[in-house]
Amino acid sequence: MFGIQPRDVSDDDFNPRRRRWSLWTTPPASMPTTSHTSRPRKGHANAYHMSVKFEDLCGFMVEGNVDDVNVLNEVRERIREQGRVWWALEASKGANWYLQPRISSNGGQGVISVTSLKLSVLTNTVTLRRLIRKGVPPALRPKVWLSVSGAAKKRSTVPETYYDELIRATEGKTTPATRQIDHDLPRTFPCHPWLNSEEGQASLRRVLVGYSFRDSEVGYCQGLNYVAALLLLVMKTEEDAFWMLAVLLENVLVSDCYTDTLSGCHVEQRVFKDLLAKKCPRYFFPPSIFMLVFLSENHAVIVNYIRFSKWYRIAAHLEAMGFDVSLVATEWFLCLFSKTLPSETTLRVWDVLFNEGAKVLFHVALAIFKMREDDLLRIQHIGDVIDVLQSTAHHLYEPDELLTFAFDKIGSMTTNTITKERKRHETVVMAELDQRTRRLGSLKMDA
């Protein structure tokens, strides 16, 4: 069973060997001065404020409160239940049913033509989509991820020895990418015992260095260290982690997210900003809006209702404050939430990301804002906005809470719409980046 230990405030460096699991009864060494909760928490009011260090579901040593530990225990139980659902389906549909052809919403990998569409394929696709949103059992993640993301297909197009040969070719070579990777290895989740070990860091190094040689335009970009590290923990083998990284950068995510000017990341931020500001589909309004449409001929009433709906107000409020979404979303989009959300919650986001594509990141980002909309409307300072969003995200130990918001309360957005939005912003971003390069050049000339 899960245990907790009081946080020793004087000991910032965690020593994994000092793990003594005991339910703690003594008063805490410190009380957090601020706390942000996204919902009413269970447990004793005092216990909630107690800061503890504990091991999460992926083996990360993290700091949270007693309630986080309780939530995690509930999550762990639900993962077992979800596992039973998957095993039952294997029994009825046959082993590996989810590896069969399906209709993909993830940009071309494993897509079948509409003419060859069979009912069983359609059923499987729908079932799989629903199941994946509820979470892939940890034991099945490597197989399911490789399949639904298209990584398995990608790997099948090259000789089996590809990865080993790639790694052999990189041995002893030093590039700007390898230098940066070496800088970052000890700074990548040092709170995980294996990633903090020589073996873990050597493994992570091979995956990152290998990829930097595969794609010289990306080389290595900070942020990928966190993504690759978490992939390693899930996929178990370096080679599988490598192919997941490859399919992410080459197929799942928007292109140029990690290249030299991070232009893809700039584009995603702009699209996200627009979504936050403009995305007011009917879903956001309570049913009464429809009553208004029918009952009122006074359009101004409706327009005002829409204008002052909470969602619109959040974007306007943040804008007036001078808050730019990139202040939080840079880390979210480049690390795919791995540095922001608790590990199991991140993996649940990735389950859906690999199956449904990069728009999932927008759903999740919007959900984090939406969860705290009332607080955000009250806040007057940029720093407080960041604090609220970050601490909300750090405590989202309940993946279903986030995913329910992300998919049931945000409303749907099609990949086509997002693609159009990206194209629109791409032109502006490229022009701005060009201008920046020119200004830098002229400044150097002056000097």
Next chain:
Amino acid sequence: MASRRRTLLKVIILGDSGVGKTSLMNQYVNKKFSNQYKATIGADFLTKEVQFEDRLFTLQIWDTAGQERFQSLGVAFYRGADCCVLVYDVNSMKSFDNLNNWREEFLIQASPSDPDNFPFVLLGNKVDVDGGNSRVVSEKKAKAWCASKGNIPYFETSAKDGINVEEAFQCIVKNALKNEPEEELYMPDTVDVVGGNRGQGSSGCC
């Protein structure tokens, strides 16, 4: 009793990856050093209440990602900065050579109203490493660079041992206030500082 007025001071820390930006910030704010900081992506910030000339300020220190390609993301982070702290590692020539890039990138993206007089402070960090034997950038060289950029204040620091960190940040606060318009700074009858002074006079930077 008059209410205590606070003013926000925004400070940006820039410099190559691994020079110790996060460590400097944490040493100053939390008086702690750890080998276990995660590499910063995007930006992070910490705040600290500081007292300067009998006024109380909230110092907001922004720590940024050090890899070069992150420079393009600076606009939102740099906006409204009152002082820019440039950091290099005295044991790495490359981190020193890149100071020009960081400074120029900041000036372009933050677009301060008076770029020639915008306050920068330079910190040469990691002076503790190897007892100073692995040092490759001399104090003289660093000071010459500072002189060429309009007499930027310079400090040699160790975030690990806490050397000169407090002094450097006192200077940073002082410089952050230098270019503030008078009316924003001067708040008569509203400042009522409780508690003793923390010895501000010896920053030695200006």
